[in-house]
Amino acid sequence: DTGVSQDPRHKITKRGQNVTFRCDPISEHNRLYWYRQTLGQGPEFLTYFQNEAQLEKSRLLSDRFSAERPKGSFSTLEIQRTEQGDSAMYLCASSLAKGARETQYFGPGTRLLVL
Amino acid sequence: GNSVTQMEGPVTLSEEAFLTINCTYTATGYPSLFWYVQYPGEGLQLLLKATKADDKGSNKGFEATYRKETTSFHLEKGSVQVSDSAVYFCALRGAAGTASKLTFGTGTRLQVTL
Numbered sequence: 001d002t003g004v005s006q007d008p009r010h011k012i013t014k015r016g017q018n019v020t021f022r023c024d025p026i027s028e029h030n031r032l033y034w035y036r037q038t039l040g041q042g043p044e045f046l047t048y049f050q051n052e053a054q055l056e057k058s059r060l061l062s063d064r065f066s067a068e069r070p071k072g073s074f075s076t077l078e079i080q081r082t083e084q085g086d087s088a089m090y091l092c093a094s095s096l097a098k099g100a101r102e103t104q105y106f107g108p109g110t111r112l113l114v115l
Numbered sequence: 116g117n118s119v120t121q122m123e124g125p126v127t128l129s130e131e132a133f134l135t136i137n138c139t140y141t142a143t144g145y146p147s148l149f150w151y152v153q154y155p156g157e158g159l160q161l162l163l164k165a166t167k168a169d170d171k172g173s174n175k176g177f178e179a180t181y182r183k184e185t186t187s188f189h190l191e192k193g194s195v196q197v198s199d200s201a202v203y204f205c206a207l208r209g210a211a212g213t214a215s216k217l218t219f220g221t222g223t224r225l226q227v228t229l
């Protein structure tokens with residue numbers, strides 16, 4: 001068990017460019033979550049998958065954001081036409097769905113800076 | 116909706132001092148409660164959790180008790196170390212059958228000095 005991994009760890013881009021982040025969950029975890037964390041704040045929920053199905057999306061997730069988990073394993077989060085307000089840490093977490101005992105384990109995050 | 120309120124930081128303590136970080140929540144039913152810790156430049160690590168009222172979560176000398184009557188989950192440690200310096204987040208997940216996403220507080224920065 002190698003934990004949740006995310007790639008890249010850091011990304012600098014210019015406003016208007018598209019970026020894509022990848023998350024590899026703990027193997028056999030069927031749920032995968034994306035959160036966004038801005039400086040000095042707690043993480044905010046963006047979206048989550050159970051297997052390959054996207055079950056919930058936050059209102060924070062504008063039309064420029066899209067997430068996929070095509071085979072129920074790794075997931076990608078794409079931001080189109082980036083804006084400076086998208087600068088944040090993007091965190092991925094995975095879990096095994098088991099009711100009240102479900103625990104989410106987080107990856108190291110991808111820090112995005114939009115210039 | 117669900118919400119979590121944490122005491123504002125930073126909290127600055129001398130090594131071996133007693134630590135309390137307050138956390139209260141608003142949620143319907145019986146949520147699960149968590150403390151996560153974030154070291155500089157890293158993601159969140161689960162510190163401890165409690166899934167039902169009066170449960171006590173504990174790990175690495177830290178403890179927190181799920182108090183339904185006061186809707187609280189305060190984090191305590193009897194003797195802090197310099198290596199405990201980090202940001203601590205209280206979080207909840209809604210009761211079983213409701214949303215599985217985590218709702219976080221704003222975090223409390225702890226700085227421990229020699």
